Amino acid sequence: MKHLSKIAGMTLAALALAGALTSCSKKQVANSAPEQKVVRINYQTGNLCGAPVHVAWKLGLFDEELAKIGQKAEYVVVVEGGATLAEMIASGKVDAGYGLYATQLQAIENGLPISFTSGIHIGCTKYYVRADSDIQSVADLRGKTIGVPGLADSAVMNLKRKLMDVGIGVTAENNEVEFVAYASADLAIALNNGAVDVIGAHDPVATKGELAYGFRKILDTGTDEKFVKEYCCQQFVTHKLLSENPAGAAAVTRALQKAAAYVEAEPRAAAQLQIENDLVAGDLDFNAALLEELNYQPSRSLGKKTFDAAARQLQTAGILKKTTDIEKLIEQGYIELFGVPDGYIYDSATKTYKEINGSRA
Known part of the structure; x- marks a missing residue:
């Protein structure tokens, strides 16, 4: 009887040890599992x-x-x-x-x-003038002031490329236009008040300004042959x-x-x-x-x-x-x-x- 009790004790101890090792093993696996990216x-x-x-x-x-x-x-x-x-x-x-x-x-x-x-x-950038402006196209922008959302904004980059195509200088050595930065919400007001001659804006600000003030569009990157693709x-x-x-x-x-x-x-x-x-x-x-x-x-x-x-x-x-x-x-x-x-x-x-x-x- 003592002999059986001793064997049972040894068996329980072994099972307990195995359980402990298994638990440690599971923790190690869990701890070593890669974190989800x-x-x-x-x-x-x-x-x-x-x-x-x-x-x-x-x-x-x-x-x-x-x-x-x-x-x-x-x-x-x-x-x-x-x-x-x-x-x-x-x-x-x-x-x-x-x-x-x-x-x-x-x-x-x-x-x-x-x-x-x-x-x-x-196509989400548009350029506008007031309805009474004598500016008809990008070719008329020499010497003009252009309002934009930022001086490094794509509205500037796109327009400079278009201005180059029509022979208007945009380089440091020959700069024939002036860009002025405004908050997007203020661009339409600046044009309407005459602070700038042209604005370049992204939708929906662009179209909202057009509808509110009756501005005339002179360039649309969504339809212009240079930018349409x-x-x-x-x-x-x-x-x-x-x-x-x-x-x-x-x-x-x-x-x-x-x-x-x-x-x-x-x-x-x-x-x-x-x-x-x-x-x-x-x-x-x-x-x-x-x-x-x-x-x-x-x-x-x-x-x-x-x-x-x-x-x-x-x-x-x-x-x-x-x-x-x-x-x-x-x-x-x-x-x-x-x-x-x-x-x-x-x-x-x-x-x-x-x-x-x-x-x-």
């Missing part, structure tokens, strides 16, 4: 043409693409009057996002660590994300391409989503009409052609430095990610996405 994506409120980011977020496209590779998304708001997008990128608070590519060209030249991965939409807003990823998590970079690019294709096919649904989620205010009919006017068909190949053309012309204008290796800037500033198609088309009837592969003309 997170991709931090920028967004803005009040930004109508930022619809693809809002759609990719609220329809779960970012989550869906990242979940396929065991990752997740976090969303970082860029607040007007706070840190700029470039500052947030430089401080490591944003991994990927979307914005006006031309606004970041000089920053990239100066070391901002991002690369663009796809064109997202065409150039993307104003593009997807970017940081170099840190590219080096540490290229699969995450590809996932968020695919998601935003899909979201852009959705906006192209369903502009009213996209506008409603923005309003219902308090991401953009305004009238549904007005917002939907503006989204429908813009071209949201995404394309990586046309996005790169845009970047290439702008970089070369802006270097000629002296906005990018003459000493910059432009080929290297283009090669590093715009990249092709493995697993990312040229773009997508959204089929509203079947609610499915079709990949577009191969370069678009």
